[in-house]
Amino acid sequence: MKRQFLKAGMAGLLLTGILSHTAWSQSDPTGKRRVTETYAITNATIFASPGQEGTKGTVLFRDGVILGVGANLQLPKEAQVIPGDSLFIYPGFIDGAGMAGITKPKDPERPKDFVSSAPPDEIAGITPWRSITDQFSISASQVDDWRKAGFTISQILPDGGMIPGKASILVLGNPGTVNVLSENSALATNFRGSRGMYPATAVGVMAKFRNVYQNTTLALDHSKLYASAAGVSRPEVTPTQTAMSAVVQKQIPVVFTAASDLEVRRALALQKELGFRLILAGLENYESVIDLIKSTGTPVLIKLEIPDDKAIKSQKADSASTATKAQYDRVKEAYDKALKQASLLEKAGVPFGFSTMDTKPGDALKAIQTMVKNGLSEKAALAALTVNPAQILGINRVAGTIEKGKMANFVISNDSLFKESAQIKHVVADGYVFDYEVKKKTPKDNGKSDNGTVKVEGLWEYTSETPAGSSGGELTIAKEGDDYSGTITYDDPSGGGKVSAPIKNVAVTGKTITFEFDVNAGGNNLTVTITGEISGTSMEGTMSVAQFGSFPLSAKLTTPGLTF
Template sequence: MRKLALGLALSLTLAAPAAAETVAIVGGRILTAGPAGEIPQGTVVIRDGKIAAVGANLSPPAGARIIDARGLTVTPGLVAANAHLGAVEVRALGDDVAVSNTAIGAAFDVQYGLDPQSTLIPVARLAGITRAIVTPRAAGGGTGDHMHGDEGEDLTAGGGDDSRSHALFGGQAAVIHLGEGADILMQPKVGMVVPFGGGGARVAGGARGAQIVALKAVFRDVRDYMRNRTAYDRAGLRDLALSKSDLEALIPVIEGRTPIIARVSKLSDIRMVLKFAREERVKLILNGAEEGWMAAAEIAQAGVPVILNPLTDRPENFEMLGATLENAARLHAAGVTVVIEGQGGAHRVREMRYNAGNAAAYGLPYAAALAAVTINPARVFGVADRIGSLEPGKEADVVIWTGDPFEPLSQPTAVFIRGEAQPMTSRQLDLRDRYKDLSGAYPVAYPR
């Protein structure tokens, strides 16, 4: 009966403009991922697309649409880091997360290739994911690029530029929302992808040392360009390795406003990246860091967050001999901000919550595991003032679950993005429903 009431309430919610209504989700176990922590039985009030109130003893506002969440769990929408949602459909047929162009490397910006109609977005949304950080795929391939399962294949820098300096950079990431609509972009230019380790060595000519030398040379070029823009425009400046577009794109990195998303696995490479960032005075995010636990204290001291897949524990190559299922727990214990990513950049990103559950099973505190898929990615990419937790004033990304969100058998019964209830279906489910019973009239174009 309760499920029927919830379904009726949601159908009414979908029929009304979000900005014109107030919704009260009452009686649920609320995991705020914010200062309030867990509220065993409470109320979340949504008004005009924002969270208006959260608490244990709140009376629903007069005229609010009531959703009975007794026996259910309420959380913030999950935030998928290092995703390719909206930029890929079928990997074998191409995507919008990689570029081979001698004039474009750092300037490549995923925001311009986003597809709000991607069939993969509803699938992720049905797993409670409401936002994603869409990252480019860096040149170089292999573990240095941390490719994901069904999407993993080596990419090499293209074009005829012998220096290949453009290939040192994968391009710029963007934050998107997964709600329905024509524009899913939330925040562009939130990070610059750079492959290190084996991937970085490949694009730099085959050696790790060559990559660092090349990066330092590029950063000197950017600083010269910043001081001499006028000379550059009149061809009065020495030859620079990068195009003007790439030079311009790297200015926020040099100024410390845009972080480098460093894709790296090996302990020695991690230490080298930390040193490089310290010397160049740039912000840094480690991505992958399979051997990160071995340098946990150093990473924490540097204030560098880590995006990781906690299921990576096999020594698939010499860059990951120290991989362990306890990586997330050990990094967190040392004081590192941990962000957990999904099993795949697009097609398996829905498994992110399972990854968080596995990290909790291997020592990561439950609250930290929840933070790793909600507020932490929001903080790391500079949007925590808007999303990531259930706090008054934030955009109302809210998920109602049948049980614990890390339990595979639990499923969302309702997903709100910016206060709007989302359809609980996908192309895959529609096709299932269309063909699961052919005992009656066949669908159009399928006569007996």
């Protein structure tokens, strides 16, 4: 079958995807298929590493590996070119400890002879032999949500009890493969006690961890002695001890989730006593232990979240008593201190990364920007997203910066990441290009009717930005009673100029309009959905079809109020 790109436009794009089985000229939003393994993002502003000034240039990559970065690269003929004008490229973000795409295993049944003071390890939540590869799904919606937030690599932790199992470092790339960068990269541990049995408290967790660690040490010593000397009884090694051996032998670290300053102290005390390699993760309240963390040189992954400000916004100081106002002041002071904690780590010279556990992907950029507003430098913020976690996880040879030979992992935004206007337009993970909708900022609405609904009747000229290129047409909308009707023109898939179709299922709610139209592409009838937000005589929205995803669309009302 002839492999060629048809005329740009949504219909052409759809027909191409169905008949020619070619990938789109930039990428497939799902990242599932590519017409070539070679890409070039041209004329973009590149921030190759934290602290470096942005420079205009091109990033060339093939098979998920960066081939070159610079202003005068020679591009191979097979390279798919993604215009990067007005775009900003950063190294792909790295999540030091996350749980996206994880399902919690079922709790095992308690045996008939169950004793709550001495439960079996699996019943008590001690399962170091488990691996996240048994719990993880790359196609989970959470994975795409975090990828959309800019994360291209994540050390995924298993869910479960106090020792739920071993983490792995995964690339959030091709949804069709496992994408393991480093399997069994760390042991996940936390202070979560067991309900109705030992260990039920944080102190009990410490005691049990100490017991498991020391018994593993004894079992290893016994095995060595049995292998080297005669007359030694055969060692009985449990699954827990076998799985813990890598920790005792310092082959992998323990990622200890410690949200509060007290939990940080407890984790550091265990490390000092037993000598295992430690990474502190999920830190929320840590200002009072920053000096302690620095003195021990322990790697830190703080929670990618800022405290909720609802308590601040709900304060009504005008009518409050003196005592209440004093309480308000204390709440505000605690809130302000929490926002400044990351900057205090930077001032203390403690490099840190981020953990996304129990946080929302949609709030990630806002959290970073808020930390910067409260004293964290942009250099330190970018380092916390890239080079610091790469160093902590031991993957800095292949990730963390944009350099020749490293993995093709990028975040591509429409503005500086540290500005409120920044939106992520593309994410490249392991060389797979994912496209995301960017909504243009529009002025406040000045075209509302008396009932608060915008006026949509008239002739609109629209432009759609599909990966196959830019195309456009005309949209006419008329109102008959409470119903709307109209037509839309688009590029004929067969290359015969413009064709038109009636629009249907038109709905106008507040500033939002939605409608559909049908496209016949090579005998296949496809329904295209348009959703737009109207401000005055401008519309910004998306054009989408279930099989292919969504693409930006903008329109201008050139002749309002026409009747058709």
